[in-house]
Amino acid sequence: MATTNFVQIENDAEIKQRLDAERARLRKIAGLDQPEHFHRPVERAFTAEQRPHTTILFGGFTWKHEDLIRAVFQGCGYRCEKLPVPDVPAFQTGKEFGNNGQCNPTY
Template sequence: MATTSHDNPLRITPAGIELTTSNIAVDSKVPSWDQIEAELQRFEAEERHRLGLVEEELEQYVEEVPKEFTAAQREHTTLLIGGLTLAQDVLIGAALRGIGYKVRPLDVPDVEALHYGKEFGNRGQCNPTYFTVGNLVKHLIQLRDQKGMSSEEIIDNYLFLTAGACGPCRFGTYVTEYRKALRDAGFDGFRVLLFQQQGGLKQATGDKPGLDLSPKFFISLLKGIVAGDVLNAVGYRIRPYEVVPGATDRALDECKRLLI
């Protein structure tokens, strides 16, 4: 271990701190804070060198976010809608079809979707995430395994449009959970577009965008959300008074049929 300089009476070793009194004159003062700090830095540097703890420059992780959707891709791209209630997914899909988009609402999440969410999602998620994320993975796997589409064809011809949020609630991390599960399920690069209260709708820039964020687009989106809320509220009000089993669901289905 190297010795300290004569003007610093401190020496730090693995055994502890030593005061080298042999180098201190009778009228010397207690070591200053600067001397203590200098000795600590010297000791740290020597220990790092001895233990091979070489500092490496670390690069900040940046998630790859595939979200390119241009107007040229609109004709062959189907927007998968999900993440809200079934009524809203169906009505938003109908509204967007009415202004020229190819749309396919996802089915109601079921136990099979939960299994996919558990398999490909992170541990410790809030329960709805397993269902919604797993439901998207389930649909894409069905396209691949049952309809014979390749993963590349699915990535090129489909994208997922859903709601998001910011803040401490885990709802703000749903989009990241979607991408993680899709990547692990073999659909790395699948596009997930997010519309949210703050920041609008995230999409590609550069070429003419595939989503024309015009007043017509947002009014159609808003109509689907509000109409879905109304239908859900009506269902909650009449279901307790249902006499014939299933009558409420049939009435709601008829309402959705008339609206779309």
């Protein structure tokens, strides 16, 4: 029969020290010892000089909203296009090349 060796700890300070050391070891293994803070990417302003050669793409709205958005943008001098409604081959391509962990419907 195998014998089990128990560690005898004498006081609460030693217990706290061992717990802190084990907690630090586990945090390091999990990659939580050095948190990486989020840095917002630098936003570039959309200038009037970019209007003639930049097209704004949008989609995912109802056809009425898409027509309204396109009319508003074009009335303000912007080039814009609504994206086509995805069909079954588009969903199959998305399933093939997309990340299944993200919002990817199963069609």
